[in-house]
Amino acid sequence: MRIKFIIGGILLLILVTLIFLSDSFYVNKIPQNEKTENVKNKTYLIENDLVILKNGLSEIEIVPGSASKKVPKYFGNEAIGDLNNDNKPDTVFLLTQESGGSGIFYYVVVMLSSEKGYDGTNAILLGDRIAPQTTEIKDGKIVVNYADRKVGEPFSVAPSVGVSKYFKIENKKLAEII
Numbered sequence: 679m680r681i682k683f684i685i686g687g688i689l690l691l692i693l694v695t696l697i698f699l700s701d702s703f704y705v706n707k708i709p710q711n712e713k714t715e716n717v718k719n720k721t722y723l724i725e726n727d728l729v730i731l732k733n734g735l736s737e738i739e740i741v742p743g744s745a746s747k748k749v750p751k752y753f754g755n756e757a758i759g760d761l762n763n764d765n766k767p768d769t770v771f772l773l774t775q776e777s778g779g780s781g782i783f784y785y786v787v788v789m790l791s792s793e794k795g796y797d798g799t800n801a802i803l804l805g806d807r808i809a810p811q812t813t814e815i816k817d818g819k820i821v822v823n824y825a826d827r828k829v830g831e832p833f834s835v836a837p838s839v840g841v842s843k844y845f846k847i848e849n850k851k852l853a854e855i856i
Contacts, residue, residue, distance in 0.1 A: 717769050717789045718752045722798035724775060724785060729801075740777060750775045753784065755822075759815030761847045766791035768847075770820050772810055773801060780833070781806045786813070786822050786845060788852050799852040802845065809837040819855065820845040 718734035727748070729736050734752030753772040761768040769789045774782050785801035804810075809825040821844055825837035844855040 716796060717756070717771055720789055720796065720798040722750075722773070722787050723800040724750055724773065724787075725801075725803075746778050748775055748777045753810065755810050755813040757813045757815045757820070759818070760791075761788060761815065761818055761820070762790060762850070763818065764791055768796075770813055770815060770845075772804070772813065772822070784808050784810060784824070786820065786843075786852070788820070788847065790847060790850065792850070797850075799847070799850070802852055802854055804843065805841075807833050807837070808841075811840075818846070820852075 718731055721728055721730045723729070727738055729738065729750045731750065731752060736750045738748040738750070740746040740748060751774050753774045756769055756771040758767045758769050760766060761770070768791050770786065771789075773785045773787055775785065776782055783806050784804040786804055787801040788799040789796050790799055804822060804824060805826055811823040811825065812821075813823075814821045821842055823840065823842050826839050826841050827833070827835055827837050828839055845852055846855055847853070
């Protein structure tokens with residue numbers, strides 16, 4: 679009886695080890711893991727400013743020498759899929775930008791595969807103080823879902839109106855589908 683218990687324990691330990699190793703092997707073979715970290719260390723174009731994110735953050739002086747700064751930050755809501763038909767994964771995600779006031783402006787941006795690796799695209803404004811929900815890639819198009827306020831509502835009101843915006847890559851640039 680004791681031998682069966684020991685053999686069963688050893689088999690269980692071997693099974694758990696194999697599952698862990700196979701899962702780790704599979705996860706380490708997915709290129710998105712490395713790429714996901716890189717979205718926080720790329721250059722993007724926000725409102726005609728080249729923004730270089732380092733660890734998901736940047737600071738841009740509004741006026742040279744002043745204390746006022748624009749602060750773009752990685753927000754998340756990543757989705758991974760092929761957006762430029764090159765059979766390589768691209769990453770779409772959201773950035774925020776604050777500039778000292780009460781506004782928090784949300785942008786959608788893409789890290790796009792290219793011949794030389796991955797490049798950041800232009801960012802497109804979604805809105806001020808919205809409530810992001812999901813970001814998806816469907817059939818090579820981007821869908822960003824979020825909540826916003828009704829027209830004319832003050833920013834003190836919580837976002838409650840569902841909004842979906844659609845985007846695509848055209849000539850290596852992010853464009854809204856209207």
